[in-house]
Structure formats: structure tokens, C-alpha cells
Amino acid sequence: MYVNLIRCLSWWSGLRQRCLMPPAQNLCLIALLAGGPAVLTEAAHAEVAVVLNSGEGTISLVDKHTYTEVARTFVGREPHHLMSLPDNSALIVANSVSNDLVFLDPQTGAIKSRLANISDPYQIAFSPDHKWFAATSLRLDRVDLYAADGFKLVQRFSMPTTPSHLTFDHQGQVLFVTLQGSDELVAIDLNTRAVRWKIPVGKTPAGVVMTPDDKFLLVGIMGEDRVAVVDWRRGAVVQSVVTGKGAHNLLPMGDGLHFFVSNRVANTVSVLNARTLKVEDSFAVPGGPDCMELAADGKELWVTSRWLRQVSVIDLKTRRLSHVVRVGRSPHGIFFASHAPR
């Protein structure tokens, strides 16, 4: 009898390592096991923030007004990043280990469909002209280029180690990808579909964004606690701005001028002025701040805290943590429909 008890306990403790959730969410899980994702449509009716729990293969739906997780559902293996379709009709979740894309209702987070055979999608992006869909494969050292209309694979680029974040120039002519393992930034010409240049930018580059004037790329250099400023037409680093330990990801503030920079190791977020290239402010965000989402009214910044299984909500008036939302293991990508302009 004792032996059977031990067996049962160890079994469940193993399961719960991956499926930790409050009792109410367990009921949701049971419903999902019985009825599939359709149940989610009923559960998720308020405006929700969608959070990808990359370590347990689930999405958390968080009520934006009550700051509580209203549902958690399985979406696939290692969902890391998400973005909306160009026409905002669906939200795409990239499951890197499941090799698929899952399309969600951007308002409710309900699963609409699934597209298989998208090999190891990690970061994803559409070109501004909506012609291309690009996906990096961090683990397998590759960048895949798809025709955005129909997601047909057009070309697969082998890269030096760990291609991570990506962005385009405003005309959609060039794709830029950070290479975390080889400390480089690569530019891929989308007309010739060949590498235009590849330059060293600093130790472990991560997030990359284009400035509003389309002149410079801003690259989070994790290993050197700074943001590198790259003149992409010349293919050269022209300046560097120290932000904080583990400078990782960047998000436009929506005013056409500032960017938030998450500093993973320092546990801070910096506000960077893209014109003066100065850090204007910095505030604490616990637990390894990673991806960010800014409310349309500019009042709140939602940040995934990877090491604490939570989303940290920052009141941007006081620059202080105002709410903590418990989510799943290793929360990474975050999205809500009513976000500030990118």
C-alpha cells in the first residue's frame, strides 16, 4: 500500500511540475481535456492579454481589468513569440518544438486554427510590405523566409550560431537578424535573397528594432549591458548606449521617439530616446524582464518576468510595479490587442 502511494505521489508531482496552476485553472484544464479548445471561447470573453508560457507549452489569458489569469490552455511545445497578422484578424503563436503556428482570436485568445510543418519557428515577423514572413530557428542555426501569402517556404538560410531576434527596414527590402552565438548582426537582401552584410556588434546580441526614421537599428547587447546603434546602410556600429546588465529586448513607446529596453540581469527597464540616444529613465522590474507590451493609453507596461512565472505590470506614471499576475513556467511572449502603436 505504501509503495502504491509513493508511486501515485511521484507521478503527480512530476505532472504538476509542468502543469502548475491554481485550482480554478485546473477545472479549465479538465474541461479542455474533455472538450478541447472550444471551451476556451466561453471562458475568455473579456479583453485579454495573451502570455506564452514557453516552459510548459501553454498560453495564459489574463483579464486586463482584473489582472487575473482567467484561463490557461495548451497550445504546443515551447511557444516563445507571437504577433498579429498584418490585417489583425488573428494572432500567431510560434511553437518552436511543435514545428507549427497556431492562430488565435486576438481579442479572446481562443484557438482558431493550426498550421503544421513550419520548422522550429522561434522569433517571427512580417515584412512591412506584407510580402514576407520570416522565422528564426534559434536552436538549429537557420533563418527561414516564407511567402506571407500562404506561408510557403521560399528560402532557408544557414546562419552562424543562434539566430534570435529579427526586424525589417521600413520598405521591406532587408531583413536583419541578431546572431547571439557569433555576436553578429546579419542583413539579408530580400530582392537578391542573399546576405548583404554581417558585422560584429557585441557579446550576445538579442533584440533588434528599427528607429522611426528608418536610419538606425538598435540592438540589445546582453553581454555588454548596452544598446548598439547600427547604421544599416553602411553596415557599421556607430554608437553605443549603456542601459543595464543584460540589455535584451526593445519595444517602441508609441510616441515615435522612445524605446523601452528590458535589462534581464539588472532587473530593470530603461527608457531610451532614439533621437538623442540617451537613457532618460530606468525603473525596476523583477524576475528577468523579457518581452513587453504597452497599453494603448500609455499608462501601463506589461512585462514577462521569466524567472518568477509572472507578468509584472508597471504603472508608467509612478514607474512602479502596480500588479503581479501569476502565470505559467518561463513566460516569454506577451500580446494584447489594445496596444500602443509599434
Next chain:
Amino acid sequence: MEGWLTASGEVFAAVQGWLFEHLLEPGLHLAGLDNWLELGFDGVEFVLVGLIEVLLLLLVLRPLEAWRPAERWSDRRGVGVDVAYTLLHRLGVVPLLFFLILQPLADLLDATLRLHGYVPFTLESVLPGLVDRPVLTFMAYLLLLDFAGYWQHRFQHRLEWWWALHALHHSQRRMSLWCDDRNHLIDDALGAAWFALLALLIGVPPGQFLALALCTRVLQSLAHANLRCSFGRWGNCLIVSPYFHRVHHGIGIGHQGDTQGCNFAVLFPVWDLIFGTLRLDVPLQPTGIDDQLRGRDYGAGFWDQQRLGMQRLFAALPWSDARKRA
């Protein structure tokens, strides 16, 4: 119970986060290893789970062994080295070593296959009904991995050179709950490679892998325990029991006969039933290998055991002089 599990999970997450942020992350950042932050975070989880597991062994299985031992020993000589094997494995030293060696190779193979158009499938892609039923998916993977584990074990006994390594595991005359990880490092490496290849074929995710490993390890510790315990006629056919596995380790039965042993299953004896290697009709025997009765030495300490294992391996290779002379 539900509330207790939830609270335990939150405490675990908080401890993991604190340990990572205060002990490991600063060091990784200082060493320029920011690429390894996520891996380090998972590593802290692995070590914490291992610690909990070792505590469970000490607090639950060890008293059970003292209460109803299968064998009574005058002393516990030789058990200490098995404790060392257990700690090396379950606190992450050996798994980290193999991860560092094998993962780049597995990724290289995976990347090469994909560049040629092969995208490894997952069970969910073959059985779409599993997509949103993770518990069923978990069970399906558990069954498949156990099947692979059964055949790995069969090969460990069937192939002479592999048995030369695996014999170290069987050489413990005082088999206890600590015996599960008593393996030659090359034997471990072969096992890791076996499952890495399988993961490449059927797409076992790291997340579920940890849970699978945890279940397997706790059950395997129980199976090795010096515990007079059988799950009964039907129970022994469903789950590997201490009785079931002690028969496998028995001198004169565990590695003899046409199949070079019996009761090879890791978790589910159904494989032994299907492939004709199930033995539930024999009384318990002393554990060990028959040539130990004739004086063969398998070593007392860790390095001694590893060295002797290498010697046996070289002697068993097809081109070795010793084998040619035989």
C-alpha cells in the same frame, strides 16, 4: 490536497527563481554566458527536483528498506559508492556532461535533416487528437520511451561489449535503492544517445522529458530497493516492482539463458510479457553476477569500477587480443 500542491508549486518556483537570480545568473553574465541563461534556469530546476527526489528516497524508501528488507546485511559496505552515483546523476553532474556533449551533435543532425526537407514529427502531428490533451500525450510518450528502454536493456545484455559495461550495474551484491544509477559512464552515454536519437525521431520535448525522467527515476529507485515487496500477480505485470527487478538482478537468472536474462522492463512489464522474457515464478536469489562467486573483481570505488569497466570493454571488442585468444 489541491491547495497544498498549488502552494508547494509556488514555493518551488520562488526558490528556483531566487537561487537562479542570486547564485547562477550573475556568474553566467559575468562569464559572458548570457546565451545559457534559460538553460541555467532549467538546470536549477533539475537540481532542485533532484534534491527533492533524494530527500524522498531518504525519508520514505530508506525507512521502508529498514522495515522490510529483502536481504539482511551485517554491514552496508559497498553501498556508499552507489550513493555517490545517485548524487552525481540526480543533482545534475552527469546529465549536464552528457547534455554538453550530445546536444550539439543532436542539434547538428537535426539541422542537417531539416535543410534536406525532413521535419521531425511529433506524436500530436500523427495523432491530432493529442494536440490539446497533454496528459494523453504524456502517457503515449511514456509508453514509447519505456518500449525503447526495454530494448536498450535487452541490447545491454545481448551484446557482449555492452554487457561488459552494464555488468557494473549488476555487480552490486547489496542491491539497494541507491543502486539505480550505478552505471559505467560509457553505458550512461550510450543510453543518453539512444534516447537523444529517439527524441529526434518522435520529438520528445525537454519539458516533458524532465517529468518522464522524474517518474522513471523514482520508480527505478523503488525497483532497486532492498525491500521485500511484490505488487501481486497482476500488479507485477503492470508496474515494475522491487520483487520483479530483484529477480532481474538475481545470480543465475538475471543474465543467463537464451535471452541473457529476464524482467528487462524499466516501468511496464508488459514488454517482457509480449517478448517472452517475463519471470514471476522464481524465489528471490542473492543479487550479483555469477563470476563474482569465482572471484572476479568489479571494483569497490568509483574510479576503480570505471577503470575495470573499460578493461572489460576493450577485452570484449571484436578486434581485441583477449577475444581472439578466447
